[in-house]
Amino acid sequence: MNKNNTQTNSFSLSNDKVSATILLVPALIFCTIFIFIPAIGTIVGSFYSYSLTSMNNWKWVGFGNYIKATQDEYFWVALKNNFIIVFASIVLQVGVGTILAAILDRGIKYGRVIFRTIIFTPMVISSVAVSLIWLIIYDPNVGILNAIFKSIGLSTPSKGWLGDPNISIWMIMITAAWQNTGFMMVLILAGLQGVSKEVYDAAEIDGATGVKAFWYITLPMIRNVLIVAILITTIGAFKVFEFIFVFTQGGPSNATQVLGTYIYLQAFNLFHMGYANALSVILLLIALFLGWLQLKSSRKA
Amino acid sequence: MSRFKIANIIAYGFVTLFSIYVLMPILVMVLTTFKSKREIFLEPLGIPSQFGISSFEKALTVGLGSFMLNSFIVSFFAVFLIVTISGMAAYVLSRIDFKINKFVYLLIVAGFAIPPAAVLVPLYTMVSNLNLLNSLFGVIMPLTAFGIPFTVILFYAFFLDFPKEVEEAATIDGCTKLQIFFRIIVPLSGPVIASAAIFQTVWIWNEFLLALIMLTSDDFKTLPIGLLKLRGEWTSDWGAIMAGLTIAVIPVLIVFLIFQKYFVRSLAGLGK
Numbered sequence: 001m002n003k004n005n006t007q008t009n010s011f012s013l014s015n016d017k018v019s020a021t022i023l024l025v026p027a028l029i030f031c032t033i034f035i036f037i038p039a040i041g042t043i044v045g046s047f048y049s050y051s052l053t054s055m056n057n058w059k060w061v062g063f064g065n066y067i068k069a070t071q072d073e074y075f076w077v078a079l080k081n082n083f084i085i086v087f088a089s090i091v092l093q094v095g096v097g098t099i100l101a102a103i104l105d106r107g108i109k110y111g112r113v114i115f116r117t118i119i120f121t122p123m124v125i126s127s128v129a130v131s132l133i134w135l136i137i138y139d140p141n142v143g144i145l146n147a148i149f150k151s152i153g154l155s156t157p158s159k160g161w162l163g164d165p166n167i168s169i170w171m172i173m174i175t176a177a178w179q180n181t182g183f184m185m186v187l188i189l190a191g192l193q194g195v196s197k198e199v200y201d202a203a204e205i206d207g208a209t210g211v212k213a214f215w216y217i218t219l220p221m222i223r224n225v226l227i228v229a230i231l232i233t234t235i236g237a238f239k240v241f242e243f244i245f246v247f248t249q250g251g252p253s254n255a256t257q258v259l260g261t262y263i264y265l266q267a268f269n270l271f272h273m274g275y276a277n278a279l280s281v282i283l284l285l286i287a288l289f290l291g292w293l294q295l296k297s298s299r300k301a
Numbered sequence: 302m303s304r305f306k307i308a309n310i311i312a313y314g315f316v317t318l319f320s321i322y323v324l325m326p327i328l329v330m331v332l333t334t335f336k337s338k339r340e341i342f343l344e345p346l347g348i349p350s351q352f353g354i355s356s357f358e359k360a361l362t363v364g365l366g367s368f369m370l371n372s373f374i375v376s377f378f379a380v381f382l383i384v385t386i387s388g389m390a391a392y393v394l395s396r397i398d399f400k401i402n403k404f405v406y407l408l409i410v411a412g413f414a415i416p417p418a419a420v421l422v423p424l425y426t427m428v429s430n431l432n433l434l435n436s437l438f439g440v441i442m443p444l445t446a447f448g449i450p451f452t453v454i455l456f457y458a459f460f461l462d463f464p465k466e467v468e469e470a471a472t473i474d475g476c477t478k479l480q481i482f483f484r485i486i487v488p489l490s491g492p493v494i495a496s497a498a499i500f501q502t503v504w505i506w507n508e509f510l511l512a513l514i515m516l517t518s519d520d521f522k523t524l525p526i527g528l529l530k531l532r533g534e535w536t537s538d539w540g541a542i543m544a545g546l547t548i549a550v551i552p553v554l555i556v557f558l559i560f561q562k563y564f565v566r567s568l569a570g571l572g573k
Contacts, residue, residue, distance in 0.1 A: 121323060125507075
C-alpha cells in the first residue's frame, strides 16, 4: 500500500514536470531571445567599435567606449536632463497626482467619475500624437500659448517655446505631466480608497481634519503606493523618448538630449554602434538598479 | 462652516482647472481641424467659422488607414501571445515548487526592468539578420517578449490569491496541471485577463521606439510611426496634421470612454 502510494506520487510529479515545462518554456524562450541575449549582446558590443554598414569589422577597443562617454560632454548633458526629468516628474506627476487623488477621494462630493475620467484620458493617447498636439500649442506663429501670453500682455520667448533649451526642457515636462499625471492620480486614488473610514473617525476625535489629517495620517498610510508611484515615474523618466524626438530631436546642439534619444542618435544616425552599446549598458545598469529597488519595496508591501 | 465652504471651492477649483488643462489640447486639435488656414494663423484662440472637411481629405492621403490596420494586426497578435504565454508561466511559478522557480521569477523581474532602448542595437541586428525588418512579424515578436515580464507579475499576484480547493478536487479526479490550467483556471480568470489585455493593448498600440527602427517602409508602419508622416507631408498645414491626429485619437478615446472603468481598474491594481 505504502509502496503503491509513492509510485502514484512520483508519477504525478513527473507529469507535473511535463505540464509545467510546457507552460513555462514559451515565456522563457521569448524573454531569452528578445531581451536577455540582446542584453548580453549590448554588453559584449560595448567593448568593440563597429558600424551598422560594416557589421563584420568589429574592432576590440576594451573600455574605450566607456572612456569616450566620460569625456563626451553631450552624454553628461543627456544624463543630467534625465535626472532633471526624474525630479520634475516626481514633483509634477506624483505630487499633483496625490493632490488630485486626495480631492477626488474625500474633498468633493459630485462629479468624481467625470473628473477622474477626464484627467486620466491622456494616458491612452500615444506619446507621438500627444507631442504633435502640443507642437501646435507651442508653435510661435499659430500656437495658443503665444496667443494667451500676448493677450494678457506678457512677452513670449524670442526663439519660441522649443527653440531655447532652458525653456524647452520645461515644455517637455509640461507635456509629460499632461499625459501621465492622471495615471498617478488613479494609482494613488486606489491606495487612498484602501484607507478605512475608522482611521479618519479616530483622527477627527484627536482633532485632525482636512489637510492636517491628510498630511499626518493618510500620507504615511499610503507610503507603499507612493513609493511605487515614484518608482514608476522614475523608470518612465529614463524611458522618455517621443516628446524629445518630436519636439527638438535633442537639439539645439544636443542641449535637450536624454539617454534614449542620444543612444538612437549614435546608433541610427551616426552609426557608432559600439558607442551606442556602451551608453545602453549605462542605461541598463540604471534600469536594473531601479528594478531592484522596486522589487525590494514591493516585497515590503 | 465658511471654512468648509472655502476648502470646497478650492477643491472644486483645482480639479476643474486641471480638467481644463487636460481638455484644452484635445479641443485645440479638433477645432484646428475645421479651421481654414487663415483662421489658424490669425485667430489661434477663435473657433472655426465653418466646419470644412478639406483637412480630413488631405490627412487621409498619407495612408492613415493602412497604418491603423498595421497597428491593429500588431496589437491583436502581440496581446494575444503576451496574455496566453504570461498566464501559463505565472501559473507554474505560483503553483509548482520547482527549485529554479525563484530564479526564473527574478529573471522575469529583471526582464521587466530592461527597457527596449537599452538593447536597441543587438535587437536591431538580430531582426535584421533574420530578414524581418519591415515585417509586422518582426515587431510582434520582440514586442511580445517585452510585454511578458510585466504580465507574468500581474498574473502571478492573481494566481497566489486564487482559491486552491477547486484545483485540489480536480487533481484527485486525475487531471494534469495542463488540463487544470486550461479547463479550470483560464475560465475563472476573466478579470485579470481583461486587465492584462487592456494594459498591453494601450502599450503596444502606442509603442514607438522598436517600431521606429524596424518599420521604415510605409506599407508596414504602425500608427505612431505613421503619424510622423503627417508632419513630413503637411509641414505647416496644421489643419491637415490635426485632422490626421483627430482620426487617430478619437477612436481610441471612444473605446476608452466605453471601457474606462476597466482601464482604471487594471492600472489601479499596479500599486498593490
